[in-house]
Amino acid sequence: MDALGINFGYLGMQILLFVILLLVLKGYLYAPITKALEERKAKIAKGLEDARQASIARDNADAEAKKILDEARAEAAKIRQDAAVQAEEQAEAITAKAAEDAKAIVAAAQEEAEVERNRILADMRGQVAAIAVAAANKLVGATLDESRQRALIDDFFAQVPADAKSLSGDTAVVTSALPLTEEEKAKAKEVLGVSAVEFVVDPGIMGGLVIRVGDQVVDDSVASQMGALRESLS
Numbered sequence: 001m002d003a004l005g006i007n008f009g010y011l012g013m014q015i016l017l018f019v020i021l022l023l024v025l026k027g028y029l030y031a032p033i034t035k036a037l038e039e040r041k042a043k044i045a046k047g048l049e050d051a052r053q054a055s056i057a058r059d060n061a062d063a064e065a066k067k068i069l070d071e072a073r074a075e076a077a078k079i080r081q082d083a084a085v086q087a088e089e090q091a092e093a094i095t096a097k098a099a100e101d102a103k104a105i106v107a108a109a110q111e112e113a114e115v116e117r118n119r120i121l122a123d124m125r126g127q128v129a130a131i132a133v134a135a136a137n138k139l140v141g142a143t144l145d146e147s148r149q150r151a152l153i154d155d156f157f158a159q160v161p162a163d164a165k166s167l168s169g170d171t172a173v174v175t176s177a178l179p180l181t182e183e184e185k186a187k188a189k190e191v192l193g194v195s196a197v198e199f200v201v202d203p204g205i206m207g208g209l210v211i212r213v214g215d216q217v218v219d220d221s222v223a224s225q226m227g228a229l230r231e232s233l234s
Contacts, residue, residue, distance in 0.1 A: 114201075119179075156207050158184040160191045161220035167192065169213035175200045177207050177221070 157178050172194045174180075179201050180188070189197045194213065202210075205221035 154184070158188070158209070160188050160209060161211065161218050163220075164209075164211040164213075164218040165191060165193075167211065167213040167216045167218065169216070170194055171196045171198070171213070173198045173200060173212040175202050175205060175210040175212075175221075177201070177203050177205050 157176060158180050160174075172189075172192050174185075174188055174192075174197055176199070180199060185197070185199055188199075188209075192211065192213070205223045206226075207222035208220045208225070210221050210224075211218045
């Protein structure tokens with residue numbers, strides 16, 4: 001080997017030094033570098049995982065925010081719809097109440113007008129009786145029994161027709177030209193023999209009574225008698 005110029009002692013020393021250097025590098029440099037690289041790798045992996053989790057969390061947060069926003073919009077729409085329905089219901093209730101109040105006012109006015117009309121007609125009845133008595137006295141040229149004359153006038157407006165006594169039923173409607181007194185109403189109810197009577201005032205019949213029991217009618221009014229007279233003369 002000396003002929004080849006190789007010094008085994010020196011070569012062995014170099015190999016030994018290389019091995020020692022390799023061991024030193026492995027023990028003091030390679031291991032820390034490898035460890036640092038592994039830690040760096042783990043840190044990068046953790047960073048990537050954290051980023052992925054953050055992305056998932058962000059997506060979930062966006063989805064939750066969208067869900068909350070959609071629910072808020074739906075709730076707002078429902079509130080607006082409920083408010084519109086409630087407003088419409090209140091408007092309808094107010095309109096119905098106004099119509100009901102107006103109807104009540106009209107009914108009260110009509111009732112008041114009817115009461116006033118009946119009062120005026122009742123006053124007229126006394127005047128008609130007085131005029132009739134005076135006319136009769138003037139006609140015969142002597143003073144007649146005033147009570148008798150008034151009785152005739154009362155019968156003219158309040159006497160129940162004889163035919164009405166044969167009507168059968170539980171209720172009756174009695175129409176007179178002028179309001180009847182309470183005594184005349186009681187007498188009419190007694191004569192008709194019914195349990196209930198509705199009294200109606202219609203000046204158009206002029207005098208006498210129109211009695212209706214169910215679908216049965218007895219018309220003893222002056223208007224009816226005058227109509228029959230006109231037909232007989234035509």
